[in-house]
Amino acid sequence: MSNYHFLESFTFERGLQLKNKIVMSPMTTMASFYNGMVSGDELNYYEARAGGPGMIITAVANVSASGKGFEGELSVESDEMISGLKKLATTLKSKGGKAILQIFHAGRKSNSKILRGEQPVSASAIAAEYPKASEIPRALTEDEIEEIILDFGAAVKRAIIAGFDGVELHGANTYLLQQFYSENANQRTDSWGGSRENRMKFPMAVISEVNQIIDEFANRPFILGYRISPEEIETPGIRLEDSLYFADKIKNHVDYIHLSMGSYKRTSLNDKADIIPILEKFSKVIANEVPLIGVGSVEKPREADEVLEYGADLVAIGRELLREPQWVQKAMAGDEASIRTKISPSDLAELKIPDIMQIYLKAAFNSVMHFTTDTNQVIDYQNEVAPMEGFEKKL
Numbered sequence: 015m016s017n018y019h020f021l022e023s024f025t026f027e028r029g030l031q032l033k034n035k036i037v038m039s040p041m042t043t044m045a046s047f048y049n050g051m052v053s054g055d056e057l058n059y060y061e062a063r064a065g066g067p068g069m070i071i072t073a074v075a076n077v078s079a080s081g082k083g084f085e086g087e088l089s090v091e092s093d094e095m096i097s098g099l100k101k102l103a104t105t106l107k108s109k110g111g112k113a114i115l116q117i118f119h120a121g122r123k124s125n126s127k128i129l130r131g132e133q134p135v136s137a138s139a140i141a142a143e144y145p146k147a148s149e150i151p152r153a154l155t156e157d158e159i160e161e162i163i164l165d166f167g168a169a170v171k172r173a174i175i176a177g178f179d180g181v182e183l184h185g186a187n188t189y190l191l192q193q194f195y196s197e198n199a200n201q202r203t204d205s206w207g208g209s210r211e212n213r214m215k216f217p218m219a220v221i222s223e224v225n226q227i228i229d230e231f232a233n234r235p236f237i238l239g240y241r242i243s244p245e246e247i248e249t250p251g252i253r254l255e256d257s258l259y260f261a262d263k264i265k266n267h268v269d270y271i272h273l274s275m276g277s278y279k280r281t282s283l284n285d286k287a288d289i290i291p292i293l294e295k296f297s298k299v300i301a302n303e304v305p306l307i308g309v310g311s312v313e314k315p316r317e318a319d320e321v322l323e324y325g326a327d328l329v330a331i332g333r334e335l336l337r338e339p340q341w342v343q344k345a346m347a348g349d350e351a352s353i354r355t356k357i358s359p360s361d362l363a364e365l366k367i368p369d370i371m372q373i374y375l376k377a378a379f380n381s382v383m384h385f386t387t388d389t390n391q392v393i394d395y396q397n398e399v400a401p402m403e404g405f406e407k408k409l
């Protein structure tokens with residue numbers, strides 16, 4: 015038996031108890047049905063990983079039709095989705111883990127093909143710099159902004175009905191919540207843009223709406239998390255100081271803050287002279303007032319404990335749980351030698367990875383999956399940036 019600290023239980027202030035401090039990081043499967051309903055392939059994939067982590071965060075789900083970001087994406091935009099989401103929550107909770115639904119609106123990180131002919135929307139009519147040739151979105155009207163805030167609330171009500179233990183607002187990876195906070199995407203001149211306070215108005219309004227729905231409809235512990243990308247690389251764009259300020263402002267209104275980074279050891283991308291790990295900086299600002307989830311390239315059990323030493327309360331693991339669904343069980347049993355940190359692309363089916371996800375892991379994630387056939391294995395943690403962090407270009 016091992017005695018790693020991440021194997022200890024954890025209780026959120028709202029009373030939700032986790033059997034350990036490992037969180038399965040949200041990972042899009044691309045395997046939902048055309049309308050966003052959960053598929054059997056996805057249930058099998060989650061079932062294979064449900065026994066280990068204390069908490070599993072689902073692939074991101076869109077709250078509005080205009081917020082769909084990719085094909086095969088999970089949806090929580092209508093009541094029709096509830097039956098599938100019930101199966102998903104039941105599967106995730108079947109072996110004692112807790113189930114969190116990640117929700118978002120993709121904003122300008124979508125295109126008219128995915129939106130069935132509709133133009134993407136955002137804070138302002140400014141195209142994203144990455145990926146190149148992103149479509150120019152239409153700036154949302156104030157009425158539409160209010161509607162999307164209500165959509166987030168309606169999505170949370172559905173998550174409560176479906177049996178989830180909480181929701182995570184995906185405020186990272188350059189999607190709509192982040193677009194409103196970013197001077198790069200938000201150049202509005204009304205009360206939703208301009209000063210830092212005004213740019214925070216949309217995320218704050220969503221948090222407030224969601225908390226109201228939780229207070230009104232959840233009759234069991236139900237938590238609200240918020241995911242943040244610490245920096246943008248565009249100019250203008252969010253700098254570390256802005257996201258630390260943001261974390262400080264939201265910390266008393268959410269149940270946890272979850273960073274989005276490719277390495278838990280990461281230091282500032284924009285200020286190379288700053289050598290303090292970002293995780294430590296957030297931990298200081300948060301000052302134990304709200305739990306903090308660290309993430310990024312955790313593969314070995316020792317590294318998960320190191321994330322806690324950097325100041326996090328919980329440790330999210332993404333890719334390694336794709337490669338090794340039994341990671342927590344093997345760490346608990348002290349069977350570290352059999353933890354797989356590399357896989358062959360031909361192992362993906364046995365690992366219950368949906369067929370379509372296999373294709374996209376091999377295409378878009380090839381260099382960060384540690385396939386045994388990788389030609390250029392990434393070994394430099396500082397530069398290991400998972401594409402889903404919102405950076406499409408290799409730094």
Ligand SMILES: Cc1cc2nc3c(=O)[nH]c(=O)nc-3n(C[C@H](O)[C@H](O)[C@H](O)COP(=O)(O)O)c2cc1C
Pocket residue numbers: 039040041042043072073074116184186187241274275276277309310311312330331332333334379400402403
């Ligand atoms: C295939 C894949 C899909 C992802 N999808 C999402 C997503 O839906 N939402 C999100 O917040 N992050 C997403 N991410 C980012 C992960 O949650 C995580 O932050 C990142 O992979 C770094 O953690 P890791 O090094 O443990 O994989 C995705 C990552 C991968 C590899």
